[in-house]
Amino acid sequence: MEIYTVQQGDTLWRIANRLNADLAQLLAANGLDGSSPLVPGQALVIPDRFFQYIVQEGDQLGTIAARLGVTARSLIEANVLRNPASLSPGQVLYIPYRNHTVRAGETLYGIARAYGVNPQSITRANQLTSASLAVSQVLRIPAPARPVKEVNAYTTSFDVAGAGEVYRLGHYFTYLSPFRHAFREDGSLTPLNDRPVIQAAEANGVQPLLILANFTERGFSSDLAARLLRNEPLQGTLINNLLTAMRQKGYRGVNFDFEYVYPEDRDRYTAFLQRAVRRLRPEGFLVSTALAPKNSGTQQGLLYEAHDYGAHGAIVDFIILMTYEWGWAGGRPWAIAPINEVRHVLDYAVTVIPPNKIMMGAPLYGRDWKIPWHQGTFARTISPQEAVALAAQYGAEIRYHPTYQSPYFRYTDETGQQHEVWFEDARSIRAKINLLNEYGLRGISYWVLGNPFPQNWVVQQALVQARKR
Structure with missing residues (x-):
């Protein structure tokens, strides 16, 4: 896989010819058609012509x-295809070998250099005893x-289109996280019409995770979390209801996404997680949490203080670090997940959480701000394709920011209004996925499906293999 940056005067045909790339594969990898205009500075992902194939309409x-x-x-076998007769156009297949x-x-x-592999791998695969080759030898x-990594994807779309997206993309995932269930003051769960996406996940061997949040019609509620964490009988009721829901719906685990918890409830949150793990793990369920992106154990703020990285890392099976939203909708124009800020979080996290328990968050979207920016205004969320x-x-x-990557x-x-747009492309997502190996992380967690980004799956599939449990 290569990434090419478009220059003034480039055409798709010239790029494909220069890079010895198949034009149809190039178009599919980037969600383009033959008439798509190119933009100077645009990143194009070039699939590996030997070891990647993007399914075309009519392919079997x-x-x-x-x-x-x-x-x-x-x-x-290489792509863990559960239904080989049903391939989706745009699906990236990994080619395990070539002759x-x-x-x-x-x-x-x-030969090794031409294919981008090391000579030793060819020697082993063919049981060669010397480097001498014979003409016509195959x-x-x-x-x-x-490397094998776990991949989680959140979804907020539960209709036919949302389920269809999970069917098309599920082979890239380990987990699917329908967002979200919430809990009420009596410990009952709010309903969620998640059956279509769970079925789509199961068809691809993807494990669904129940996301449980302290969420009300007004957003994340510190008071709702406090009511639960300060009442042990209520916790028992909630855990019982969780067990029932997970068994009935086919969830394989729960992710606790408790945000804006009061700092004084920090130890109570830890105790609640210990209690939940004692009940759920013997039943075969995974337990995980989603945590705010902290760069120190003393970071202040309602979003951060009750999230005890070390305690969670010791208790739960894994942690999703929400390493995005620096460029949030209500803030100033900025990269959604600037790589330098992500690094700051990981530099701290790996000192208190086992790296093999960390799922690094990554965005699948961008934002369009009106500038000059004014407090109280909100950016429009867009997909990388829209950007x-x-x-x-x-x-x-x-342009590509070297510090934020x-x-x-x-x-x-048309009205004369100026805009500033930050988004993700093949370069930025490659930089993020490379961190998985650099830090020895468990995997990556995407927020959120519903934003077309075909480049992402070409890059992911080239760099890591999604674990299937």
Whole structure:
């Protein structure tokens, strides 16, 4: 996989020709068609022409396998395909190996370099005893090894379209988190029509997680959390109701997303988690929490103080760090998840939480602010695809911030109003996924589905393998 930055005067055909890329694959990887305008500064992801294949309209697994010279069974196993007869256009397939027929003058090292793999992997795959090759010898070229990581995705869409998105993308996930169930003052759970997305998750071997939040019609409630955390009998009632809901609906675990908890309830929150784990883990359920992005144990603020990283890390199975929303809708224009800020959070987190329990949050969206920015105004949330379309519509050049590692641009609309847009692209998501290996993290957690971003799945699939439980 490569990432190419569009230059003035580029065309899709010229880019594909220059990079020896298949034009249809290039278009599919970036959600483009032949008439899509290019924007200077736009990032294009170029699928690995040997080890990635993006499904086209009308493709079937058998014809793909024959075209690539591999077996259908190897594609099924490498991609953990639960329904091989139902491929989705745009689906990224990982090609586990390619066959290469040696030509005169070729060397092991030259072949390895051409495919982007190391010579030792070819030697092992073919049980070679020397680097000498024979003309017409057929070598199996194994794809580069990828680390296995867990992948979570939140969804807030429970209609046919939302379920369809989970069907299409579920092969990239370990967990699906329908957002959200809340609890009432009596310990009962609010209803959620989550059955369609749970069925879609199950069809892809994805484990659904029940998200439980201290949420009311006014948003996250400190008082509702306090009522629960200061009342042990109420906690018992809530946990019983959780068990019932998870059994009935097919959830495999719970994620407690308690936000804006009063600082004085910090230890009570810890005690509640211990109680929940004692009840739920013997039943085979995973228990996790979602925590605000802190860069120290003494960080002040209602969002942060009751979230005890060390205690949660010792108690629960894993933690989702919400490392996004620096550029929040009600704040000044800024990158949603500037990489330097994400690093600050991880630098602290790994000192108190085992890295293999940390799921790093990542956004699948961008924002469009009106500028000059005024307190009390709110940005519009947009998808990465919409962001590029806006830049094309208004003739803006996309720039890439070296510190934040995030794309951005400015434009002026028809009314003369100026705007500033920050979003995600192939470069920014590659930078984030690379942190998983750098810090030895458990995986990545996306907020939120519903924002078209085809580049993301090409990059993820090239860099990591999603664990399926």
